[in-house]
Amino acid sequence: MKLPVVQFTKEQQAFRLEVRAFLQQHLKEGTFRTKCDSWLSGSDPAFSKLVAAQGWIGMTWPSAYGGSERSTIDRYILTEEFLAAGAPVAAHWFADRQTGPLLLRFGTKEQRRFFLPKIIQGDCFFGIGLSEPNSGSDLASVRTKAEKVDGGWLVNGAKTWTSNAHDAHYMVTLVRTAPYDEQHKHKGLSQLILDLHAPGVTITPIPYLTGERHFNDVFFDNVFVPDAMVVGTLGNGWAQGLAELAFERSGPERILSTFPLLNELIIELKKAKDTVGLATASKLLAEMWSLRNLSIGVAQVLEEGGEVGIPAALVKSIGTKFEQKIPEIARLLVRAYPNLQAEHAFDRYMAESILHAPGFTIRGGTSEVLYGIVAKGVVAQ
Ligand SMILES: Cc1cc2nc3c(=O)[nH]c(=O)nc-3n(C[C@H](O)[C@H](O)[C@H](O)COP(=O)(O)OP(=O)(O)OC[C@H]3O[C@@H](n4cnc5c(N)ncnc54)[C@H](O)[C@@H]3O)c2cc1C
Structure with a gap:
């Protein structure tokens, strides 16, 4: 395993100080209070808007969608400073870290044009819909199914432990678009962008040890997802999902x-x-x-x-x-x-x-x- 050694440039050092000054100012003004584990449990849509106004959501993405095409290392510096200050960045976290890169790699032009600018402006948050009551580590066994109907898909099933589903607008949801086959369970899985406010979606909290609302059960009862909201290739959900995990881990x-x-x-x-x-x-x-x-x-x-x-x-x-x-x-x-x-x-x-x-x-x-x-x-x- 060979990994490069990265030296920060002067510009990158200056960027770190700029981010630090922004966070110190907001700490002083009481916009937020430092918290451990703030990237997952510190959801504050108003703070995410402030971050967006700085151009710091989707900062590595193409300018065509409103991004500033900065490097992954710049984003790394930004993230480190957010974490060090314990800033409430959870609302936009998954869209910035995972959904944007997923759409840039596999999304249609229409999906990118519709979602990326909204994410960058801090107006659109995503959840991750992978785990189910009987599928966690063995993710390929997911049973939530999508059946083909005119113009789209009808989704039935449930996801669980879904972080911030109650604050998110959409969820990239791993579903079975072909019947479950025990011998080939990685096949027939697809990723759908599901509107969390659509009819048939029920979101109920799973209380955290702290008593806070953080993650949720999400139930689907005949939820309609248009064809245009399929990400990438039908049946390729497993491979696409694996590509996301490198960003996640x-x-x-x-x-x-x-x-x-x-x-x-x-x-x-x-x-x-x-x-x-x-x-x-x-x-x-x-x-x-x-x-x-x-x-x-x-x-x-x-x-x-x-x-x-x-x-x-x-x-x-x-x-x-x-x-x-x-x-x-x-x-x-x-x-x-x-x-x-x-x-x-x-x-x-x-x-x-x-x-x-x-x-x-x-x-x-x-x-x-x-x-x-x-x-x-x-x-x-
Ligand atoms: C704070 C938090 C936030 C989360 N947010 C999300 C989210 O937003 N979206 C989402 O989809 N999920 C989310 N999850 C769920 C998380 O991804 C799963 O809990 C995790 O993948 C484990 O699955 P499980 O809970 O079903 O446990 P299981 O898979 O049932 O595992 C139980 C135990 O068995 C062990 N085990 C399982 N398989 C193997 C194996 N092959 N070899 C050795 N040991 C094994 C595990 O290590 C574990 O100790 C979240 C979880 C937490 C704690």
């Missing part, structure tokens, strides 16, 4: 979900002049640095159009264990009173990190499944 959000806590831990240790504690915390920083280099290397290969399935699985599996370790180590180094409403930032970040951490190694593919991908890659060498 390798980003800094698989390393930095609990970064606000790590930052606050170091502040607390410095205040207490706890040199032994700081030595332990610095080991976390060294680990973070290595993971970050791995993740940036993957971003660069993605930029060059290369294959990153295995390194992306590595980033996700090791990075999410790292995110989980931060509250475990923090609680041994500093006395904490974890409470979601605490004014003291350390206590609040501890509560958020502890309650969100179990999901880190499950969402986007469980660690065990990722180890399987890495092992198969090693065997194939």
Whole structure:
């Protein structure tokens, strides 16, 4: 596995400072409050509009759709700063990270013209409709079906654990457009863009450990999806979905979900002049640095159009264990009173990190499944 080493240019360093200044200003003005795991649970459509006004949604996409054709590394820098500040970016996250690139690769001209400018303006959010009550890791077993009718498809079934479906306008939904065949279950799957406000869609919350509304059950009862909303080729949903996963698994959000806590831990240790504690915390920083280099290397290969399935699985599996370790180590180094409403930032970040951490190694593919991908890659060498 060879990954490039990326050196940031002066312009990129300047861009980082520009993003940081924007976030500091909004923190100061009280537009948002820093939160751990904000990329998944910090949905704030008004904040997404502010980000859009900066030209920072879909920033790598073609100018023909309103994008600014910036590099993947620029986007990486932007994302790192959002995560470090714990900014509420969840509303536009999936459309920016996955749906846009999916449509640019497989979407029709009409789909791109209709959706991409709206996403870029912060007016259109997407959910990801993969998991079902009986299909998670074994995704090819999905049973939600779409039957051909005049002018489109009638969808029946259910998706579950759907992040932010209640805030999203549409969902890229993996459905069966041909009968289920146990021997060839990867075949006959297709991706449909489903309007979450269409008749027949019911969205019910699954309460998070924190009590917040984050993910949902989504039920489909004869939901009509026009032919024009099929993404790519009918029956090619499995291959198209796999292409999306590289974007989903390798980003800094698989390393930095609990970064606000790590930052606050170091502040607390410095205040207490706890040199032994700081030595332990610095080991976390060294680990973070290595993971970050791995993740940036993957971003660069993605930029060059290369294959990153295995390194992306590595980033996700090791990075999410790292995110989980931060509250475990923090609680041994500093006395904490974890409470979601605490004014003291350390206590609040501890509560958020502890309650969100179990999901880190499950969402986007469980660690065990990722180890399987890495092992198969090693065997194939
Ligand atoms: C916070 C959060 C947000 C999520 N958001 C979304 C979303 O927006 N959209 C969406 O579609 N889904 C979402 N998910 C669902 C997530 O993708 C699934 O939970 C995940 O893929 C695992 O599927 P499962 O829950 O059915 O568990 P299962 O697949 O039933 O796994 C149960 C256990 O068996 C193990 N296992 C399964 N297969 C294997 C194997 N082959 N080898 C070894 N071990 C195995 C797993 O590692 C796990 O420990 C979200 C989940 C979380 C926690």
